[in-house]
Amino acid sequence: MSFMRDNTLLFTATINDNNAAFLDGSTAACLELGHFTATIPLDLMLWHRRLAHHHHADVKRLIQRDLVTGLTLESKAAPDPVCEPCLSGKMHANPFPSSDTRSAHPLDLIHSDVHQVSSPTFSGYRYWVTFIDDHSRFRVVVPLKA
Numbered sequence: 001m002s003f004m005r006d007n008t009l010l011f012t013a014t015i016n017d018n019n020a021a022f023l024d025g026s027t028a029a030c031l032e033l034g035h036f037t038a039t040i041p042l043d044l045m046l047w048h049r050r051l052a053h054h055h056h057a058d059v060k061r062l063i064q065r066d067l068v069t070g071l072t073l074e075s076k077a078a079p080d081p082v083c084e085p086c087l088s089g090k091m092h093a094n095p096f097p098s099s100d101t102r103s104a105h106p107l108d109l110i111h112s113d114v115h116q117v118s119s120p121t122f123s124g125y126r127y128w129v130t131f132i133d134d135h136s137r138f139r140v141v142v143p144l145k146a
Helices: 030-037 044-050 056-064 084-090
Strands: 002-005 008-015 021-023 110-116 127-133 139-144
Antiparallel strands (some): 110 127
16 A cells, blocks of 8 residues: 655555554664754753643652652753643633523433542442433433443
């Protein structure tokens, strides 16, 4: 199988008996790719984003105590005080407006939600799902293990 753009071959792939496609060719050695990462400054904001938006003081503590292999700062630039993902995660979501109307027939509209229990039950259930029929308000709760 060949992949072309503007009559130029981009790459080829081979399809095996199980209909799985594998790209023909080889991967570049790590040494050849190393120069791409050299352009990214290893500053506190980058590590803040890479470490799931942990607080800057916690990231600094990881560096100072050498708790993570390879975690280094190459830039002393001050972190941006405005991190949009952190701000949006702290925002309060307004509740859905209440409605006086209900669906016309049973099972026209089902409301559902998944909840996690604080600790697994003796039977191994970790979650439960609620289903509520909008017309009759009939409720069903189903436990889930995974």
